[in-house]
Amino acid sequence: MxxxxxxxxxxxxxxxxxxxxxxxxxxxxxxxxxxxxxxxxxxxxxxxxxxxxxxxxxxxxxFFFPGLQNPGNTDNRVGSNVTAVNVDQIPGLNTLGISLARIDFAPYGQNPPHTHPRGTEILVVVEGSLLVGFVTSNTENRLFTKVLNKGDVFVFPIGLIHFQFNVGHSNALAFAALSSQNAGVITIADAVFGSDPPINPDVLAKAFQLDKNIIEELQKKFEY
Structure with a gap:
């Protein structure tokens, strides 16, 4: 038995x-x-x-990529820069199921809420302090969040919305590994308000419970 x-x-x-x-x-x-x-x-x-x-x-x-020692340009609206090292940068990664990224943060810069549809991410903080977190799916929409300091590691499960925010007065730096040769990235605000062509404002107004005029202003901010 x-x-x-x-x-x-x-x-x-x-x-x-x-x-x-x-x-x-x-x-x-x-x-x-x-x-x-x-x-x-x-x-x-x-x-x-x-x-x-x-x-x-x-x-x-x-199988080689140079340059991860160089800081990325964080002079942009979110105050961060992601230097991706995936199959497009290292052709030898093809079929190996891994990739890497360097993430630079200006003071109070953020890597805004986004998802990786094809990969789990594990992140280590090299310099500074980051507030990080992810949200589970719609059954609970539970937020897991923590402040990370130098040497701390955090995991973002595949497909879930997550973010990193520099809570320090100085620059911050983190490296992330992903369980895909090309994990993809969908930045929520850019995708929703900056799509091409734009999503009908009436749809977004009802979805976000906002005035249509506010939606149209947001779309102007994110249009390319």
Whole structure:
């Protein structure tokens, strides 16, 4: 009887593990698959959303990115800058399911509420203090938030709205790793108020319970 129970538990565990695997980037079926833009090239093969360079043409530079020691320009309306290092910057990341970002913050700058539809994020603070948080889905809309200091680490689950805000008087710096070669980013305010073409103001006025004139003013602020 006990063996039967253990076997059933093992099957359930395998099923759960399989579900978790397919929730993120598919596992690679080869050692490397260097992304290539020229899909008409004789050396290109289509795999997992990217054309791949023939292995014999791969080089060390395909797995290299310089420059994360350089601060990003935070002179913008949100006071932050994200330097992404994903498959577009390192072609050798293709099919490997990871990426990286440097996030610079001016005093009181923020990385505004956003989501990564294809990746979980783990963030470490290198300098300064950040107020961070994420909100669970609509069943509860529960907010998890914490102030992080140098050396602290925080995790933002895949797909959930999250943010970082510099609560210090000086610049702040953080590095983030993501469980996708191209996790994507949807900044909530930009997507809602800065879409092209704009979302009908009547729709947003009802959704946010605001006057239509306020919605139109917000759309002007976010239009590209």
């Amino acid at each position: 006990a063996k039967g129970v253990y076997f059933l538990a093992f099957v359930v565990l395998l099923s759960t593990a399989s579900s978790l695997v397919f929730a993120e980037d598919p596992s690679p079926l080869q050692d490397i698959c260097v992304a290539i833009d020229d899909h008409k090239s004789e050396t290109a093969v289509f795999v997992n959303g990217k054309f791949c360079k023939d292995l014999k043409y791969a080089e060390a530079k395909d």
